[in-house]
Amino acid sequence: MAKKEKEIEEYITHLYVHVNEIEHFVLFSGISVQQFIRHFSDLSALLLLKHRYEEASFNIHTQLEFVVNDEFNRFLKDFTERSTALCFLDFTDERKLNMLSPQEQAELLYIAHKKETLRLPFYHHLQNRFVYLTDESQEITKIYFRDTEDFNHLVASVFNQYINEKAKTTAFWRKKNNIILPELTTEKVETYADYYEDGVLMSLFKMGKTNYGIEIRSLPENIFPDEVLGDLKLHLEKSADFIIEL
Known part of the structure; x- marks a missing residue:
């Protein structure tokens, strides 16, 4: 049986990232x-x-x-x-x-x-x-970073903030508050550094009761960054290039 595609409502959040390594800036949408x-x-x-x-x-x-x-x-x-x-x-x-x-x-x-x-x-x-x-x-945000590590930490932090907020609203976590929440590490963010230079859509979703996933999709060069989140349905029709499991 073919795997059922997720509906937009099943995603927790989306983040567009486009890195310009030469000029030390990153374009974001969704931050x-x-x-x-x-x-x-x-x-x-x-x-x-x-x-x-x-x-x-x-x-x-x-x-x-x-x-x-x-x-x-x-x-x-x-x-x-x-x-x-x-x-x-x-x-x-x-x-x-x-x-x-x-x-x-x-x-x-x-x-x-x-x-x-x-x-x-x-x-x-x-x-x-x-x-x-x-x-x-805040449809498009441009941030110049002196150090690439600050970029990696910020991306990890944004997704971890969403995971923490999701956990607070889930009765499962309230009953078992001693369970350690899954976390996106800076090492995992850095793993896909080569793809950020072309622009990617990163989409957070819940994979099960205790784990999450982030789909990474490369986007066409001719898109307008401030329109990415408005065209989510179109972009999500494309299969994810990678999935980070947390």
Whole structure:
């Protein structure tokens, strides 16, 4: 008997990933700023290049605003209540902002306006690990990563967050809360690195009572990243190229 194809409703979530290794950025669809900051919750501060958050602190040297770690939750709550286009990067200490040259400040403004860079956007004084850009709908998010490992950890974290949330709503897990949840490791994410450069759809589903799977499908080069999740039915008609079992 032929294996029954899954319906869209049987999937928990989908994530589109397209890696540009040369320019150190990744295009995502299906990721939220809440998930991103939840994963990078240990960051000291965020320099806001484009936003509408009214409670941010102000740096006189750069004439830019920022939020420190203690304000992350308030910042996310504000964004949830009124989504806006966002552009920010991390930094360690406000004193480092005062060391940015006029050229570097101009580059930051260019990034916020054009959503692209004049050069790799990683600054010696700031020691930033990423630059995050998204529109108010979050249909497409562009993230520059200094280190590929941060990308691998983020993808694993996003799927593990969904698995944890699914477990909380399942009576089976509530009765047996000593059971260890399945987890996507960064090693498994890295295994398929060669395919991310062409753009892939990663689809999480539940395989049984205690295990999950992630289907990976390579997508055509001529697609528009912000339309991938709107065309799920079309993409899911294609058989998965690989399945990661968790």
